[in-house]
Amino acid sequence: MEEPDELPLPVPDVPGADATARGLPRRVDLTLRQRVIVDSSAVADLALRTSIASLLSVTMTPSVLGALRRSRSAAEQQQLEFYAELAAMKDPAVAFPAPESPPRVSSRPANPVAEWVARGNVRNIRFESSFTAVNPAMRKQCAGFVRNNVVHAQHWRHDDGPRPTLCLIHGFMGSAYLFNGLFFALPWFYRSGYDVVLYTLPFHGRRAEQYSPFSGHGYFAHGFSGFCEAMAQAVHDFRSVLDYLEYTGVDRIALTGMSLGGYTSALLASVDDRIQAVIPNVPVVTPDRTVDEWFPANRVVALRNWLSGADSELVDAATMYSSPLNYRPLPAKERRLIIAGLGDRLAPPQQAEMLWRHWDRCDFHWFPGNHVLHVSQPDYLRRMTRFLGPVMFD
Template sequence: MESELQAPWWEHLPEDFWRQADGTELDAGNRLKVHGTAAIERVLRTSLSSTVATAMSVALYKGGNAGHEFEALRFYEPLARAGDATRVFLQPPKGIAIETSPATGCSVGLRGIQRFQLRFASPFKPLNPAAQAQFENMQNNLLAHAQHWCHGDRPRPTLIVIHGFAADAPFLNAQALSLASLYRQGYDILLFTYPHHGPRAERGDLFSGVGLFGRGLLSFTESPLHAIHDLRVFIDYLQERGVEHIGVTGISLGGYTASLLATVDERLSFCIPIVPAVSPIDLFLEWWPTSVLLPRLMRSQGVNVAQMRGLTAVHNPLTYKPCIDGKRVLIIGGAGDRFSLPRHLRLLQRHWPDSQLHWFPGSHLIHLGRGEYLLRMRAFMDQWCEALH
C-alpha cells in the first residue's frame, strides 16, 4: 500500500486513459453545441496531428535518431519521479538586462494602449547535457520575447498571457481573451512568446512553432523548461518595477505552461489555464495519425504507455506539488473539446484541491459561451488582486 501511494501519477493513470468515455454536465442541455463543435474539431485535430507526426518523424528517423533520443529521455525520468521542482527548474540569475522598444504589428482595437516589446538574451541552459549541442546551434530561440501593455503611471496588477501552439500573434490572443478590455479596466498585460514561436522560430522553420516538435523528443522536453525559465525572468522584471500582483493565463499549450508555472513559482497571485493539455502522451494516442506513429515508436524502443508518460513527465504540472493554493486556480474547459478532452482537465482539477472548473459549451477552437467565462475570469482576477484605482 505504501509503495502504491508513492507511485507517481503516470503509473496510477490507467493504461487506457486515452480511450475512456468522456463527457460533462453540459452535454445533455447543450447537445447541438457540444457535439457539433466536437465533430468539427475531430477534423481539425487530424490536421494538427498530421503536422506533429510529420515534424516528429523527420526528426526521429533522420540518421536513426530514435534510439539516441529515447536514451537521452531516460535522464529525465528519475528527476520527475523525485517530484522536486527545484532540481528541474533552476532559478534564473538576477539582473538580466531587458531591452525595451515600442511594439509594432497589428494594432486593430488597441487604440490608446501603450505597448512595448521586451527582449533579452536568455541564459537558460538545457537540463540534459545531451541537449546542449543542439541548443547551442540555435540563434533566434535564445532570445526571449514578450509584448508588454503598460499604463506606465504606477505598478498595476499584471496578467501574463501564454499563447497556444502556432498561435503566437499578440492580436489573436488579445481578441480571444478581450485583453484590451482588461487593460482599460486597469490591468497591465504581458504577452509571452513561447520558445520556437514568432521571432524565436529558427531560420528555415516552415511555420511558427514547428521547431517545438521538429527537433525531436529531446528538444520537445527541454522547451517547457526553457519557457518557465524565461517566464520567471519576466516575473523578476515586473517585480523590480514594483508590481505586487501577477497572475497567469494561457490557452492550450499556454494553459499547460501556465499550470506548470503555478507548480514552480509561488509569486503568482492566480492561475487560469484555458483548455489546457494535461497528459501530452495520451493526447497523441487519441489523435490520428500520431495514434499510429507513437505506439509504433514505443514498441521499437520497448516502452509502454506508462513508461512513455514517465519519460516526458519532467515538464508536466501533475508531477509537482502546486506552489499556489487551489483556491487561486480557475480551470476553463470546453465540453466539446477534442484536442484536450474533458477528462484531462479533471486530472488537473484533482491535482489542485479547491480549484474551480468552468465548462463552456464549445470546443478547443470554437469558444461558444466565451463571454460568460471571460466575466468569470475577470471576477476571479479581481478577487485575488487588490482593488484597481
C-alpha cells in the same frame, strides 16, 4: 470592477457553468441547446485535430528516421531515463532551475495597430535567454537555436504603472499578439486597470528558427527530449519575464494560458511562487495520452517508439517530467481556476478534469464550445473577472 459587456470578437453568449462536486456535467445534465452546440463543435474540432496531427506527423518524421540508427536509439533511451529520474524526484526546484540573474531587457514601441487595439502604451520587449538545457546531452543542440534563444514578449503598461499584471501564454501555433489580444479580450482587461504581458513560447513567432515551416515547429521536431527541453525553456524564460516585472515594481501577477499555454501556466504555478493566481484555459496535462487520439500523429509516435525499442512505462514516467500533475501547485486553492470546453477534442475536457482533481477540486468552469470556438466566452470572462478582482485589486 465592472464585468465585460462587449468583446472585440463576436462570440455566441450561450451560458456554461461551474462544475459540481463530482466534476463536469454528464450529457444528460445539459440542455438540448447545449448538447447541440457540444456535438457540432466536437465535429469541427475533429477536423481541425486531424489537420494539425497530419502536420505534426511530417514534423516528427526526422525523429522516426533517427530511431533507425542504433546509436540514436541508445541515446534516446538514456534521455528518457534522465527525464524519468527527474520526474520521480517531484521537486520543481531541481527539475526547473531558476534563472541566476535578471535579464537585460530592451524595449521599443509596438506597431500602431497594437496601440490602437489596446488604446494605450504598448511595448515589445526582448532579451537573450539565459537558459541552459537541463539535460547535459542536449546543451549543445539547444544552444545552437539562435532565434529561439532570444525571448520576446509584448507589454501593455499604463503610464502611471506599474499595475497588477495579467500574463497570457498562447497555444501551439497561435503566437500572434494581435489575435491573442483580441481573442482573450485583453483590451477590456487593460482598460479595467490591469497591465498585460503576452509571452511568446519557445520556437514560436519571432523565436521560430530560420526556415521553420510554421510557428511552433521546433517544439516537436527534435524528439521527446527536445520537447522536454522546450518546456524547460518555456518555464525558465517566463521566470525571467517575472524577474523583469518584479524589477519594474509589479507586485501582483496572475497567469492564464490556452491549450499548450494552459499546460505551461499550470506547470509554472508549481514552480514560481510569484504567480498569485492561475487560470489554465482548455489545458492539456498529459500530452502523451492526448496524442494517442491524434491520428495520424499517434501512428508516427508509436512507430518511433517501436523502432527505438522504448519501454512504454519508461516513456510514461519520462512524460511526467513536464506535467503539472507531477507537482503541487503553489497558489492557494481559492486562487486556482480551470476552464474547459465540453466540445473540445484537441484538449479533451477530461484533461482539465484530471488537473482539477490534482488541484484539490478548485474552481472549475466549463463552456459548451470547442478548442477554438469558445461559445460562452463572455460568460467565462465574467467568471474570470469575479475570480481575479479580489486577488489583484483588493
